[in-house]
Amino acid sequence: MPANNGRELTLAQAVREALAEEMRRDSRVFILGEDIAEAGHPFKVLTGLVEEFGAERVLDTPISEAGFTGVAVGAAMTGLRPVVDIMFGDFVTLIMDQMVNQAAKVHYMSGGKWRVPMVLRTTLGATRRSAAQHSQSLHAWFCHIPGLKVVLPSTPYDAKGLLKTAIRDENPVAFFEDKMMYRLKGPVPEEEYTIPLGAADIKREGTDITIVATSSMVQVALGAAKLLEEAAISAEVIDPRTLWPLDEKTLINSARKTSRVIVMDEGYGRYGVAAEIASVISEGAFFDLEAPVKRLGAMHVPIPFSPPLEDATVPTEQSVFEAARAMCG
């Protein structure tokens, strides 16, 4: 991390700064989506961008996700670098054909003649009392498709550095932000930096158990690690940061060091990101494991609107703490 003079930004500010810097740097970069110009996005992530870059580069669209995502694919193929804003991650259901059958395939099917250098920015995460259609974490769907890259930042620093890299990437990148973390503050240096895709980050070093956590779950894992420390269990917390490409080596090395692994992801536990990472670790570190790799994900139910029920569907510091303690015997 470059030197930081104590400057702190929220995750929303870090995302906005990344977009602004890339738009200044490259006139081909533009944003399109719903309520992003004057409204500055419902989560106020994009406030001020339309004033600096104008309505042509911060493009308000009708409620027509499939349509404007298709526009972005075409724009990317013909030389621009669009950043599509899908307000809630739940709405990706509407754009899957553009992403899966078009964006992910065009480079391959054109024999490398066309490229789709676009970024799809959207959200994930529950516990905002937004009910079943505005609370899901569907990033696993994109991880399943060859041709798409998938990025899940967990800190303002990572969000900025990874988004800049995603915009410069020649391939379609799905970039998921946890809507509950937009106001999370963290150090972000003034000076220019980027973070490569495919490099996990060890958020906390430990020796007894590895907690692999993505996006919203990183802070939960760090909280659990503190609780575990009081129980004399030293937890290492690793954030893969990008699910594809995946930094398998860092994950496996940590598993080999600690011999016990919990994988947390806010997507559904079944057939999910945690399952894939657990498999990677089991295959790579089996003979160094003391216990089966444990998955923790969202409960296999529609996210309830009732706050107590909603809170029960996602892993908490306490549930991670208990799972880790049970594994350490």
Next chain:
Amino acid sequence: MAVSVVMPALEMAQETGKLLAWLKKEGDSVKKGEPLVEIETDKVTVEVEAPADGILAALKAWEGAEIPVGQTIAWIVAPGEQPPAESPSAAPAARAMTEQSVRPASVASAAGVAGPAEPSARVSPKAKRVAKELGVDLSRVRGTGPDGTITSEDVEAAAKSQAPAEAAEPAALSSVARLMAQRTTESWTTTPHFFLVREIDATPLLVAREHHGAGMNVKLTHTDLLVALVARVVAKHPKLNASWTGHAIHFHSDVNISLAAAVKDGVVGVVIPQANTATLADIAGQRSELSERARAGRLRPPDVTGGTFTISNLGMYQVDAFSAIITPPQAAVLAVGAITDRIVAVRGQPAVRPMMTLTLSSDHRVVDGAQAAVFLKDLADALGEPGKWLV
């Protein structure tokens, strides 16, 4: 119909058996009675035979593993058949079948001796690898992980605690030596032994040997005569042919004489069943065959199973007298010394006679001093007039 292959119980107090080698591979077709797997148990190396015709499937134990008695180690299935899921009741049933009725309800483990791990204990993949690297026998490791899982820390701790013993004795103990150590410790620390000593004039025994030995195919030994006479006297003293079960005395219907026989790394008890009704020729024939097999290390399960009373004879080593440790769950052992000429008083005059010292060790929970003394007196009488008992 799938048939399970289980780790057999070949000894009364056996807890585990070591799988030495599979003689067939998974997927091989086998015939009932064909040797399937080689197992080192308590005191013998045996070949376990296929219990049925079929395909060998689902091998559940690897070579070198210590397996609890009664545990399924493989299945024999019909072509195309899947081996069934494990039935939890299989183990006790198998145990009962192979042990008949001689096993006491429980044999307490001696303090300080690490027993084998629970059959259900899980071993983590890392622990398995580390055990292999450090040469730690997992059946001796106690798991401290969740649900008793053996972790690599447990294996490393076990390796550390083994280290001093290994320094003194670099070679790993064979299972005969290890079990001898475990069993004698268990007996000596939990069985209240007492000892009665009696000198016997062996003249009639020597005469009987001449008399009965003539014309026999096998060389008749003093031991053979002792087996026959002791068995016949024991039959009249049920308490010397019994076991302490922890809360009661269990009387055995058959008199099976166990003869202590030296083998490479220790001692085994080879068994002459129903010796009280067997003829001298039978006994001599069996004893000779058993010693042969013991020397060759090819004893079979029935050879060492079901003894109810032990005779240990060190006479051939010119030992005058000694006290033996009882083999659980038996209640007594007779230690026989050498026959040597001694000056003894005969009708008020010194005379030279071939004398022999018998020392009877008894379990005081089963038999008391007076009862043991009466047995020893009856035995002395029988040795005084062998002909009367050997008709």
